[in-house]
Amino acid sequence: MKKSNQFANPFTAWSGHRLFHVVAGTLVGVMAVTQASAMLPTPEPALDSSSNMQSSINNSRSSVQAVNSKITASLISVDTSGQERLVPVDANTRLQTGNVLEYQGYFTNTNVDRVRKMTVTMSIPDQVELLGDVAPEFPYGSADGNTFARMPLRGKINNQLQDIPLKYYQAVRWDIEGVGLNDTVMVKYRARVK
Known part of the structure; x- marks a missing residue:
């Protein structure tokens, strides 16, 4: 079921070069208690625009950049001492309305040299709504899944011009600069099960 959203196009389009797209997970069901799916899709191959242009000119490098990715979803729980714990979500995890999840994406540069700019996009599943705790800072957001702005x-x-509530966001995007050889970067956000 697609979200209906009267805020889909209230801002100027931002068109960044998307290197790959990551769907951050799918939750199954609409009842008060749902079961989490362990399906986390693999991102498309990443392209580094500067090295891609060079390789098309002199054919000295491959146009497809090697980036290994791993996406995780964890249920936020609080232990008896009041400390937060991240409990990995798997196919047997039972979720209830109001549960808070943290989605984390790990991206490792396995190229022969550094990646100058990597763009990472994580979708927000229809069964959850964005709460925040988005890292790294200064991400781009989208209320329609296609158009991104700071x-x-x-x-x-x-x-009246005002902030669009987080519950209408459908995706979050980051531009990550200078990822060294074998360096891993992590992006994350938190969402609440509807």
Whole structure:
């Protein structure tokens, strides 16, 4: 079921070069208690625009960049001492409305040299709504899954310019600069099960 969203196009389009797209997981069911799916898709091959241009000119490097990725989903729980714990979500995890999840994406550069700029996009499944705790700082957000702008997104609501509520976001994107050989970068966000 697709989200209906009156805030889908209230801001100017930002068109960055997407190196690959990651779907951050799928949750199954619409009842008060749902079962989490362990399916986390693999991202498309990454392209580094500067090295891609060089390779097309002199054919000295491959145009496809090697980036290993791993996406995890964890249930946030609080232990008896009040400390937060991240409990990995798997196919047997039972989720309830109101549970908070943290999605983390790990991206390792396995190229022969550094990647100058990597763009990572993580979708927000329909069964959850973004809460925040987005890292690294200064991400881009999308209320329609296609058009991205710096967060927080702003739009006209009742003829007044204001922040679009996080529950309407459908994806988050980061531009990560200078990823060295065998370096791993991590991106994350938290969401609540509807």
